[in-house]
Amino acid sequence: MGTSYACLTAGLRNENKETLKTLLEKTAVFFLSHSCAEYPTGEEFEQILQDRGPSVVFIGLRDLHQAFRLALTAMSHSPGTHLVAVHEECDKETLIRLVRAGVHEFLRLPLAEDELRGALARLSERLRLNPPEQTYTPHVFAFLPAKPGAGSTTVAMNVSHALVHRHGLRVALLDFDLSCGVLDFMMKLPFGYTIQDAAQYASRLDSTIWLKLITQLGNLHFLRSGGNGDEIHLTPAQAQDLLNYSRRHYDAVCVDLSGEMEAFSRPILERCNQVIVVTSNRIASLHLAKRKLSQLERMGLRERVHVVVNQYRSSRPVQSEHIRGILNSKVLAIVPEDDGAIRTALLSGKPVDVDSKAGAKFVSIASRLIGKSAKEKERTRKHLFLNRLPRFFTRKDAVRTGRHPL
Numbered sequence: 001m002g003t004s005y006a007c008l009t010a011g012l013r014n015e016n017k018e019t020l021k022t023l024l025e026k027t028a029v030f031f032l033s034h035s036c037a038e039y040p041t042g043e044e045f046e047q048i049l050q051d052r053g054p055s056v057v058f059i060g061l062r063d064l065h066q067a068f069r070l071a072l073t074a075m076s077h078s079p080g081t082h083l084v085a086v087h088e089e090c091d092k093e094t095l096i097r098l099v100r101a102g103v104h105e106f107l108r109l110p111l112a113e114d115e116l117r118g119a120l121a122r123l124s125e126r127l128r129l130n131p132p133e134q135t136y137t138p139h140v141f142a143f144l145p146a147k148p149g150a151g152s153t154t155v156a157m158n159v160s161h162a163l164v165h166r167h168g169l170r171v172a173l174l175d176f177d178l179s180c181g182v183l184d185f186m187m188k189l190p191f192g193y194t195i196q197d198a199a200q201y202a203s204r205l206d207s208t209i210w211l212k213l214i215t216q217l218g219n220l221h222f223l224r225s226g227g228n229g230d231e232i233h234l235t236p237a238q239a240q241d242l243l244n245y246s247r248r249h250y251d252a253v254c255v256d257l258s259g260e261m262e263a264f265s266r267p268i269l270e271r272c273n274q275v276i277v278v279t280s281n282r283i284a285s286l287h288l289a290k291r292k293l294s295q296l297e298r299m300g301l302r303e304r305v306h307v308v309v310n311q312y313r314s315s316r317p318v319q320s321e322h323i324r325g326i327l328n329s330k331v332l333a334i335v336p337e338d339d340g341a342i343r344t345a346l347l348s349g350k351p352v353d354v355d356s357k358a359g360a361k362f363v364s365i366a367s368r369l370i371g372k373s374a375k376e377k378e379r380t381r382k383h384l385f386l387n388r389l390p391r392f393f394t395r396k397d398a399v400r401t402g403r404h405p406l
């Protein structure tokens with residue numbers, strides 16, 4: 001996945017917002033992250049800039065005073081943001097004032113696709129030369145099973161845990177497996193809000209709402225599905241908003257998908273830089289994995305796809321050395337069957353022990369996904385160990401009330 005830039009609108013009429021959103025969706029680089037209702041107050045706009053971190057803000061000039069106020073606020077609180085003014089017309093004097101206020105482009109209404117593409121091309125070059133200070137994480141990983149029961153959620157959960165505890169990242173694990181949602185059961189999570197609740201706020205998320213929606217287990221934050229697919233209705237736009245917010249605020253984002261290729265899964269997969277298909281070495285599972293890989297290839301995602309062979313058992317007919325040839329795909333890792341470690345983890349509501357056979361593989365997968373070499377991995381491990389040493393000499397490391405012990 002290449003670099004993508006979030007856009008925000010303020011002071012545009014609804015029909016112009018929709019036209020702009022449609023035109024932006026045709027590009028592979030820009031996307032509409034948020035639309036403000038009319039002209040927000042200074043305090044509201046500052047919070048939106050902080051939460052959304054847009055690279056581009058489109059400002060309507062229906063109210064020139066309000067438009068200039070927002071432009072100046074953006075320049076002072078988000079200096080890397082590029083501003084585009086939008087209106088039916090603009091006289092020379094106003095245009096000069098806009099340039100002085102930090103506006104880079106002017107678009108005439110009604111919006112024309114050719115004119116917008118030209119403006120976006122110029123903005124792309126400026127953003128390439130001067131990347132925005134607030135960026136979206138490149139570490140976005142989707143996990144989907146070749147068939148139910150392949151262990152995709154187990155892999156997603158334990159890789160997320162390894163990213164936090166072995167690499168010191170702040171990670172969001174989004175459970176978009178609406179038909180099952182076993183994360184609650186696996187981790188014995190307390191009652192909390194779910195994707196259904198998050199969907200209602202998807203287009204207007206801020207830090208206050210987000211912290212109420214997620215379940216925090218240290219630096220691993222869950223957005224839970226709830227597991228009752230009959231009652232959950234998630235649109236592609238809602239799923240995209242939830243993912244975009246997570247990409248803005250976390251070092252890495254892991255997404256657990258059902259593998260049923262729902263409509264909302266496409267924008268998620270398109271924004272993931274790596275897609276992990278989880279299968280076992282059972283013949284039926286490998287057959288369905290091959291079919292899943294073909295679907296992803298038709299979506300233009302094949303170059304991002306890796307295979308993880310989970311629950312591998314050497315006594316089955318298909319051996320490890322034959323799997324890559326059968327699937328014609330990159331095999332990221334082969335996780336051996338480790339019933340004892342998995343059972344212990346489920347009973348305790350914790351991730352798999354990293355010293356177990358399966359646990360060590362999950363750590364390896366996490367390292368490979370973020371491009372860590374063995375040497376870098378060892379340095380990270382030592383750094384984390386040294387940082388935690390003071391905890392052994394203070395009572396402050398006691399488990400905080402209401403926090404889950406990982």
